[in-house]
Amino acid sequence: MPGRALLWQRWRASALLAALALALPAFAQTAAHEPESLPAAQARQEIDPDSMAARTLACTACHGREGRATPQGYYPRIAGKPDGYLYHQLRNFREGRRSYPQMTHLLQFMSDDYLHEIAQYFAALDLPHAPPAPAPASAAQRARGQLLVQQGDAARDIPACVQCHGDQLTGVQPFIPGLLGLSRDYLNAQLGAWQTGQRQALAPDCMERIAQRLSGADVAAITAWLTAQPVPDHGRPAARLAAPMPLRCGAVPEALAGGQP
Structure with missing residues (x-):
């Protein structure tokens, strides 16, 4: 099994590709519904490069800052979801039970242990939810x-x-x-x-x-x-x-x- 250093290098390469492909439309969507405050912007700039917050930037490019995507977009919120559920979904993408090429590419070289770390990180985030966005219905x-x-x-x-x-x-x-x-x-x-x-x-x-x-x-x-x-x-x-x-x-x-x- 690849060592942590090699996994980290592959993760960074995958994250860069994902960010180039996805970040601009995703951040534009997020910005339209969730303006970033000056303190939030400063915190983002000062993020520890070896923290899980930094390692999961490719995730939050689509799932919103801290994984709290709003109902106005398409991508689901992952902050606060049960960690076992998140772990199984990461495995499902990696192993082809769920079909989304960007996710498969991002996860293909990650070990089960590292997927557990990602799942536990997002599951531990306790953040407020945006108001509902009801669609037209009778x-x-x-x-x-x-x-x-x-x-x-x-x-x-x-x-x-x-x-x-x-x-x-x-x-x-x-x-x-x-x-x-x-x-x-x-x-x-x-x-x-x-x-x-x-x-x-x-x-x-x-x-x-x-x-x-x-x-x-x-x-x-x-x-x-x-x-x-x-x-x-x-x-x-x-x-x-x-x-x-x-x-x-x-x-x-x-x-x-x-x-x-």
Whole structure:
């Protein structure tokens, strides 16, 4: 396995390529919604070059300063997400279960240990969320979305989102992400990717099974309701599931999927 020095050199080379390809449009998008204060600019200039903040600049070029992308953009917020979830997504990109060439290129030479470091760094950031950015939707569409999110559809074997993502939809430690504070475009794209096989997870892939049962109207309703909701409690993930998960997910160890004793 390559040593840390070699990994660091490869990371810097990958980061430079990613920054050249992605930074200008990403920073332009961020600047439009999140003006940088003078203290923030000074802090950015004085960043320790060997810190995780410096090593993850290629990440924040798209995911926003400190990984707190806003719902007005496309890229998802990663600050405060459960570290197990972030680690699995980094591995999924590196190993081809998720398809996004820039991410694959950035991660291809990184070890599991280093991916853990990145995941833990972003997971530890406790930062406020931007206000929701609701998309145009009818009252009936949002009501349908709320029903699917909170109750599911038993007739079609579709569990409620809250059964896995937590009562507040802020995720569950350490492997389940929150669903709030994301853009509607991103949520639509991810559900569509599961439906078409472009996004996968460790088997059994529970989200693929659920997404296959959703119609286009279901997806539109769910994402319309989710993007209209404020993020409670800084988006902190719940400590544990309140009840057993309705189906097995390969990314969640069975010992953690059973809810409280």
